[in-house]
Amino acid sequence: MAVNYGSKRIVVGAHYGLRDWLAQRVTAALMAVFTLILLAHLILSKGPIGYDLWAGIFTTQWMKALTFVIIVALLYHVWVGMRDIWMDYIKPVGTRLTLQVFSIIWLVGCAGWSIQVLWRV
Amino acid sequence: MSSTLPPSRPKRPEFRNINALTDLPSYRLPVAGIVSILHRVSGALMFLLMPFIIWMFDTSISSEISFAKFSSAFTVGLGFVPGWFMKLIALALIWAFLHHLIAGLRHLWMDMRHAVSKEFGKSSAIFTLTLSVGLTLVLGAKLFGLY
Numbered sequence: 001m002a003v004n005y006g007s008k009r010i011v012v013g014a015h016y017g018l019r020d021w022l023a024q025r026v027t028a029a030l031m032a033v034f035t036l037i038l039l040a041h042l043i044l045s046k047g048p049i050g051y052d053l054w055a056g057i058f059t060t061q062w063m064k065a066l067t068f069v070i071i072v073a074l075l076y077h078v079w080v081g082m083r084d085i086w087m088d089y090i091k092p093v094g095t096r097l098t099l100q101v102f103s104i105i106w107l108v109g110c111a112g113w114s115i116q117v118l119w120r121v
Numbered sequence: 122m123s124s125t126l127p128p129s130r131p132k133r134p135e136f137r138n139i140n141a142l143t144d145l146p147s148y149r150l151p152v153a154g155i156v157s158i159l160h161r162v163s164g165a166l167m168f169l170l171m172p173f174i175i176w177m178f179d180t181s182i183s184s185e186i187s188f189a190k191f192s193s194a195f196t197v198g199l200g201f202v203p204g205w206f207m208k209l210i211a212l213a214l215i216w217a218f219l220h221h222l223i224a225g226l227r228h229l230w231m232d233m234r235h236a237v238s239k240e241f242g243k244s245s246a247i248f249t250l251t252l253s254v255g256l257t258l259v260l261g262a263k264l265f266g267l268y
Contacts, residue, residue, distance in 0.1 A: 025232065028225050035222065051188040054181060078171075081164050103168075110171045117179045 024080045027073035034070045058121045067118055075111045079103065153246040160224040163217035170214060205265075212261045220253040 041057045042049060057063060082103045090096040139145065150158065167174070180191040195211065198204040227245050231237045262268055 025229060029229065032222065032226065051181075051185050054188075058182060078164070078168055081161075082168055085161060085165060106168075106171070110175055113172075114175045114178060117175065117182060121182050 020080045020083075024077055027077040030073045031070060031077070034066065037066075055121050058118065064118055064121075068115060071111055071114050071118070075107050078107055082107075151243070151246075152250070153242045156224050156227070156246040156249050159220055159250075163221040163224075166213065166217045167221065170210070170217075173210065174214065208264050212257070212264055215260050215264070216253065216257040219256050220249070223249045223253050 038057070042053075045053050047053075058067060083100060086096050086099045086103070090099060177191065180187045180194070182188075193199075194204070195207045196204045199207060227249050230245070231241075
């Protein structure tokens with residue numbers, strides 16, 4: 001194992017943000033593919049787009065599972081993005097922490113609501 | 122540090138505490154910089170409007186009755202909010218999504234082919250802005266019933 005003490009100690013604990021950087025790109029790619037799937041559903045359909053067609057997209061269990069994954073991906077993606085914004089523009093530690101906590105509450109609340117809606121269909 | 126410098130040397134200008142109102146309007150951003158800041162603005166906008174997005178998902182999908190309520194929100198309005206204003210918010214979200222998506226794909230493209238030139242940065246930024254604004258106009262015209 002590499003030496004991680006004394007003068008060789010890694011002085012940052014955040015992995016230089018590589019994990020979040022990668023996660024943001026992976027989740028972005030997932031959401032882009034999901035957008036294509038939704039678009040395909042709507043474009044390849046026949047007739048006017050009404051309630052039956054729209055709600056029908058989300059009735060199958062695999063589509064529910066996929067949408068659930070996308071909601072979680074979105075949650076993480078937005079967290080990384082909003083944290084970047086707060087870290088760049090908000091310097092006072094207390095205000096930044098407050099905004100970060102607000103972001104988490106906002107996102108987890110939104111995720112819970114959307115998951116509930118998803119399984120209501 | 123500065124005491125070691127010869128006294129004749131002019132003091133280097135330092136820009137701190139940028140004032141959003143007096144300094145930012147005179148900032149001359151390159152077109153890639155405009156795409157970059159709009160990526161943030163569009164992301165933050167979607168973050169703030171997330172409850173509205175989920176409200177649309179909720180009402181449009183829960184039942185036929187709620188679907189009718191969803192549709193009428195954009196024609197007759199919702200509560201004290203007129204329908205055209207709801208459409209305007211939807212249009213802002215359409216722009217935000219398109220810009221964020223296209224600028225994000227540009228990022229992914231640049232990350233994958235990590236030899237990126239200054240020229241490509243500029244041309245792809247112009248492409249991003251043109252496509253996102255163009256598609257927003259096309260979809261906006263549809264939203265407001267121009268065709």
